[in-house]
Amino acid sequence: MLRLVLAHVRAQPLRFGLTAGSVALALFLYCSLQTVLTSLDTLVTGTSGNRLITSSAVSLFQSLPVSGVERVRTARVPGVRSVGHWTWFDGVFRDPKEFFARFAVDVPTFRAQYGDEAPGGQDYLLTSEEWDRFELERAGCIVGRGLAERYGFEVGDPLVLEGTIYPGTWRFTVVAIYGSDNPTYDEETMFFHWPYLNEGTGRADVCGTFTIDLDPKADAAAASEAIDSLFRNSSNRTLTQLEAAFSAQFLQMWGNIGLLFGFIGYAVVFATFVISLNTMLLSVRERVREVGVLKTLGFRSGTVRGLFLLEALVVCGGGALAGAGLARVLWHGQPLRLATVIFPEFLVTDETLVEAAVIGALLALVAGLAPAVVASRLTIVRALRSG
Amino acid sequence: MARTPLIEVRDVAKTFARGDEEVRVLDHLSTEIGRGEYVALMGPSGSGKTTLLNLLGALDRPDSGAILVAGEDITTFGDDELASWRARAVGFIFQAYNLLPVLKAVENVELPLLLFGLSRKERRRRALLALDLVGLADRVDHYPRELSGGQEQRVAIARALVTDPAFLLADEPTGDLDPQSSVAILDLLDRLHRDLGKTIVMVTHARDAADRAERIVHLEGGRVVAGGI
Numbered sequence: 001m002l003r004l005v006l007a008h009v010r011a012q013p014l015r016f017g018l019t020a021g022s023v024a025l026a027l028f029l030y031c032s033l034q035t036v037l038t039s040l041d042t043l044v045t046g047t048s049g050n051r052l053i054t055s056s057a058v059s060l061f062q063s064l065p066v067s068g069v070e071r072v073r074t075a076r077v078p079g080v081r082s083v084g085h086w087t088w089f090d091g092v093f094r095d096p097k098e099f100f101a102r103f104a105v106d107v108p109t110f111r112a113q114y115g116d117e118a119p120g121g122q123d124y125l126l127t128s129e130e131w132d133r134f135e136l137e138r139a140g141c142i143v144g145r146g147l148a149e150r151y152g153f154e155v156g157d158p159l160v161l162e163g164t165i166y167p168g169t170w171r172f173t174v175v176a177i178y179g180s181d182n183p184t185y186d187e188e189t190m191f192f193h194w195p196y197l198n199e200g201t202g203r204a205d206v207c208g209t210f211t212i213d214l215d216p217k218a219d220a221a222a223a224s225e226a227i228d229s230l231f232r233n234s235s236n237r238t239l240t241q242l243e244a245a246f247s248a249q250f251l252q253m254w255g256n257i258g259l260l261f262g263f264i265g266y267a268v269v270f271a272t273f274v275i276s277l278n279t280m281l282l283s284v285r286e287r288v289r290e291v292g293v294l295k296t297l298g299f300r301s302g303t304v305r306g307l308f309l310l311e312a313l314v315v316c317g318g319g320a321l322a323g324a325g326l327a328r329v330l331w332h333g334q335p336l337r338l339a340t341v342i343f344p345e346f347l348v349t350d351e352t353l354v355e356a357a358v359i360g361a362l363l364a365l366v367a368g369l370a371p372a373v374v375a376s377r378l379t380i381v382r383a384l385r386s387g
Numbered sequence: 388m389a390r391t392p393l394i395e396v397r398d399v400a401k402t403f404a405r406g407d408e409e410v411r412v413l414d415h416l417s418t419e420i421g422r423g424e425y426v427a428l429m430g431p432s433g434s435g436k437t438t439l440l441n442l443l444g445a446l447d448r449p450d451s452g453a454i455l456v457a458g459e460d461i462t463t464f465g466d467d468e469l470a471s472w473r474a475r476a477v478g479f480i481f482q483a484y485n486l487l488p489v490l491k492a493v494e495n496v497e498l499p500l501l502l503f504g505l506s507r508k509e510r511r512r513r514a515l516l517a518l519d520l521v522g523l524a525d526r527v528d529h530y531p532r533e534l535s536g537g538q539e540q541r542v543a544i545a546r547a548l549v550t551d552p553a554f555l556l557a558d559e560p561t562g563d564l565d566p567q568s569s570v571a572i573l574d575l576l577d578r579l580h581r582d583l584g585k586t587i588v589m590v591t592h593a594r595d596a597a598d599r600a601e602r603i604v605h606l607e608g609g610r611v612v613a614g615g616i
Contacts, residue, residue, distance in 0.1 A: 298474020
């Protein structure tokens with residue numbers, strides 16, 4: 001049976017090739033879009049459950065006074081182990097299109113929370129000597145391995161940024177290149193000393209967010225509430241939440257990306273369904289006499305139906321396999337930048353591939369069913385009389 | 388000596404609708420065909436020859452009457468039962484050959500054997516044997532488009548023979564062939580009848596083809612007017 005199906009596919013290589021190609025393209029797009037969603041999800045779910053982020057309650061882009069860090073430290077909120085801060089620098093490296101994330105951080109606390117002194121293990125991998133060097137070098141910066149590969153950075157190289165939020169020319173020295181085996185933390189970011197930024201901006205003494213490490217047994221909700229209550233009556237009200245919730249909020253800036261990507265994915269699959277259905281109907285119409293011959297030879301209507309369904313499965317399934325496989329080969333494990341979000345590892349998961357296989361099979365079933373039923377219902381005498 | 392009847396057609400009627408009009412193609416026709424007999428069906432166009440052939444091969448159903456093959460009334464069979472019966476009992480030879488263009492000669496001949504649960508090797512062995520029998524052992528890997536009309540018809544005959552059916556039904560088997568190829572095909576049918584004892588029912592307009600048969604049944608207006616039993 002399969003040989004007969006393959007013989008037909010071989011006899012019409014262009015038609016079946018184009019149909020399989022359209023299915024492949026649709027499933028490739030579907031897998032790619034799905035992978036963006038999976039990766040966005042990983043950014044949220046891969047974060048630490050023991051870490052809180054405090055940002056301005058007014059807006060994510062509103063600065064906080066860095067004095068707040070000390071206020072939290074001295075308040076002795078139960079469960080709080082350390083308090084640090086991050087500040088988004090923005091700026092331009094060579095060209096505005098050459099984007100990568102740049103943060104000014106409180107290096108000693110950054111090391112305690114994400115480095116070799118972190119109780120939960122390192123998120124940014126450097127040796128102790130490298131961390132020491134980073135702490136000592138005031139104009140030093142560390143860059144991810146991905147950035148180093150992209151721009152050819154080596155330890156000791158100068159790195160110059162033109163400020164945008166913070167005007168001026170900012171000169172740094174690469175003191176170390178970090179790696180990361182946590183897919184949530186990319187290898188495409190630059191970190192440098194907040195005091196260096198603060199001095200260069202006339203000691204504004206502001207930062208973007210506070211990063212708070214909690215004891216694993218701490219009550220995160222109570223800690224968040226206690227921290228926010230410290231600033232409730234000030235002009236800098238805060239919103240403290242788990243790192244995962246913070247990341248999710250950040251991603252919401254993209255709007256309902258899930259719905260949009262889902263809609264595009266399914267629209268493409270639907271368009272492919274129409275193409276496949278048309279191909280299969282054409283195939284039946286041109287083979288009415290063949291159907292008559294098969295039935296004359298003793299093939300049952302159900303077998304004829306199965307034959308056309310198998311044909312649809314070969315074409316759509318083959319296309320789906322090619323599309324999903326291509327997405328896996330092209331994307332899997334590769335870093336990807338989308339606007340300001342960097343996916344450390346763009347993961348085409350097994351679940352996505354299974355979804356693609358199911359879609360391919362459903363596509364075949366739906367596109368093949370109508371033609372298969374048409375073929376199986378043809379009467380022999382009428383089918384044999386057809387041109 | 389009278390032969391045991393293989394096929395008994397009893398009071399069979401068949402009507403077709405042509406627009407608003409109903410045309411009675413077979414008018415309570417009865418006849419018999421003996422086991423191992425070679426019968427030609429002749430008659431003017433519209434006399435019911437092909438319709439009778441289709442009913443004998445269970446490609447269509449009569450409005451009334453019975454068709455017994457080896458004692459079994461095939462008009463009582465369900466669709467699937469009828470399909471299995473056709474695969475087992477009948478070999479069809481068409482005027483237009485009706486080979487599948489995407490399959491090679493040997494694959495075309497193997498096609499009906501797919502329904503018999505044979506191994507791939509056994510299917511191939513039988514198909515090659517059938518092609519050898521019709522003199523096409525050297526054309527097994529040719530596609531129909533690479534064969535002459537006469538060769539295509541011989542492949543079709545091999546396909547009809549390969550399941551060793553109880554009888555062969557041939558509908559104008561030489562209708563599309565040149566005289567030389569026609570003679571070769573008729574010689575082949577003669578040989579199948581004479582050497583292998585095959586029962587053959589052939590519809591033909593050609594007198595010289597009909598003369599090859601042991602008996603000629605003449606139809607007119609849906610009835611047997613001569614040669615029936």
